[in-house]
Amino acid sequence: NYSLKQLQQIDAAHHLHPFTDHKDLRAAGSRMIVRADGPFVYDSEGNEILDGMAGLWCVNIGYGRNELAEAAYQQMKELPYYNSFFRCTTPTPTLLAKKIAELAPKGLSQVFFGSSGSEANDTALRLVRHFWALEGKPEKNRIISRKMAYHGSTVAGTSLGGMEGMHGQLGGAVPNIVHVMMPYAFELSLPGESDHDFGMRAARAVEDAILEAGPDKVAAFIGEPVMGAGGVKIPPASYWPEVQRICRKHDVLLMLDEVITGYGRTGHWFAAETFGVEPDTITTAKALTSGYQPLSALLVGDRIAGTLQEKGGEFYHGYTYSGHPVACAVALKNLEIMEKEGLVERVRDDTGPYFAEMLRERIGGHPLVGEVRSVGLMGAIEIVGDKRTRERFQPVGSAAVLVRDHAIGQGMMMRATGDTMILSPPLIWTRQTIDLAGERIARALDLAEADLRK
Numbered sequence: 127n128y129s130l131k132q133l134q135q136i137d138a139a140h141h142l143h144p145f146t147d148h149k150d151l152r153a154a155g156s157r158m159i160v161r162a163d164g165p166f167v168y169d170s171e172g173n174e175i176l177d178g179m180a181g182l183w184c185v186n187i188g189y190g191r192n193e194l195a196e197a198a199y200q201q202m203k204e205l206p207y208y209n210s211f212f213r214c215t216t217p218t219p220t221l222l223a224k225k226i227a228e229l230a231p232k233g234l235s236q237v238f239f240g241s242s243g244s245e246a247n248d249t250a251l252r253l254v255r256h257f258w259a260l261e262g263k264p265e266k267n268r269i270i271s272r273k274m275a276y277h278g279s280t281v282a283g284t285s286l287g288g289m290e291g292m293h294g295q296l297g298g299a300v301p302n303i304v305h306v307m308m309p310y311a312f313e314l315s316l317p318g319e320s321d322h323d324f325g326m327r328a329a330r331a332v333e334d335a336i337l338e339a340g341p342d343k344v345a346a347f348i349g350e351p352v353m354g355a356g357g358v359k360i361p362p363a364s365y366w367p368e369v370q371r372i373c374r375k376h377d378v379l380l381m382l383d384e385v386i387t388g389y390g391r392t393g394h395w396f397a398a399e400t401f402g403v404e405p406d407t408i409t410t411a412k413a414l415t416s417g418y419q420p421l422s423a424l425l426v427g428d429r430i431a432g433t434l435q436e437k438g439g440e441f442y443h444g445y446t447y448s449g450h451p452v453a454c455a456v457a458l459k460n461l462e463i464m465e466k467e468g469l470v471e472r473v474r475d476d477t478g479p480y481f482a483e484m485l486r487e488r489i490g491g492h493p494l495v496g497e498v499r500s501v502g503l504m505g506a507i508e509i510v511g512d513k514r515t516r517e518r519f520q521p522v523g524s525a526a527v528l529v530r531d532h533a534i535g536q537g538m539m540m541r542a543t544g545d546t547m548i549l550s551p552p553l554i555w556t557r558q559t560i561d562l563a564g565e566r567i568a569r570a571l572d573l574a575e576a577d578l579r580k
């Protein structure tokens with residue numbers, strides 16, 4: 127048995143962490159989460175922390191579900207691995223693909239598996255370019271994405287994404303990807319501009335990019351229905367239908383990245399339904415297994431799948447773990463539990479609206495808060511220095527980090543992105559859990575305010 131100090135020393139000596147400043151890590155040591163149950167995680171010091179992030183937007187059915195462990199165990203005993211290359215497969219990915227197609231918006235009936243959201247987006251990028259090549263239009267290969275988008279950390283994922291800091295370290299992006307403005311009214315709407323008009327203007331930026339490149343050069347537009355890592359940016363209702371109309375008009379494919387929003391987060395199985403769009407592809411991962419196993423699924427619409435089947439020719443693409451039987455068995459059990467417990471409907475009809483009310487009533491009025499917003503169980507709190515002018519504390523991001531640290535101290539795990547606090551809790555949260563979160567966040571805001579106004 128190791129002490130926390132020993133574990134931290136070993137960690138600093140050997141473990142390179144994702145998205146971490148290793149100088150900081152060395153100085154401060156890592157926080158060790160050692161177990162979890164229901165909506166709570168526990169650190170090595172025995173602190174109980176309400177997990178407002180569902181891990182990393184993924185543990186939708188909460189922690190400690192023995193049925194998932196049992197499903198993995200049974201599958202490992204029976205068939206721990208076989209591949210799905212070269213016209214082989216195993217029963218679990220086959221049955222999972224059917225299940226996902228049943229839950230998906232109409233017309234998305236084929237599924238390609240990987241292990242991560244990044245892999246799914248790589249696949250999607252390659253697949254849409256392959257599609258246009260099969261259609262005899264290989265020059266239709268440009269992709270339009272958005273500033274501040276997050277589509278993963280592989281070279282293709284980073285290139286698709288719109289985070290400048292990540293681009294700066296890329297050392298050569300995948301070519302022919304352009305980034306347009308994001309639908310982020312809090313910072314980008316003009317004085318007096320209605321939400322509707324702002325949404326239409328942000329959508330027009332997509333059309334401008336299509337026209338600039340020439341529609342015969344543009345393969346697809348990709349976007350997260352709600353930008354997640356970029357700050358839970360919820361577009362106005364006018365945005366997605368207009369983007370879809372523009373894509374259809376110019377015969378540009380519409381790709382949704384639902385790695386966060388897929389499987390219930392916004393109160394529908396897919397956010398495509400929440401926002402009323404019918405995409406050509408949907409990328410999913412995370413909550414497909416509630417994070418209990420690494421698994422992603424790219425949902426492919428009938429138009430693309432039809433061309434693959436009609437034209438033939440091998441798509442030279444796949445991963446050793448595409449359709450991993452154990453991950454797929456866990457996903458099947460996870461989806462079964464979500465359906466049995468009616469979690470998606472509960473978010474839509476009960477906890478989602480209650481969560482919005484909690485943010486509005488308990489948090490929205492706080493002097494540090496410029497705006498709260500949410501859809502389903504996905505929310506954001508904008509931290510500002512001045513409620514009226516929305517001026518931020520300097521340096522940007524420092525205030526939110528302070529709120530986050532106080533929140534963790536109060537037993538509330540949330541994330542800070544720039545000056546936006548993010549919440550994306552397990553879908554098992556009840557009204558009582560939401561009340562508890564509200565209390566802890568309000569206390570964290572008070573403590574941060576006392577520090578900031580010192």
Ligand code: PLP
Binds near residue numbers: 354
């Ligand atoms: N796309 C979105 C919208 C994401 O939020 C993420 C991860 O957070 C990814 C893609 C990448 O997924 P992964 O980390 O599983 O590669």
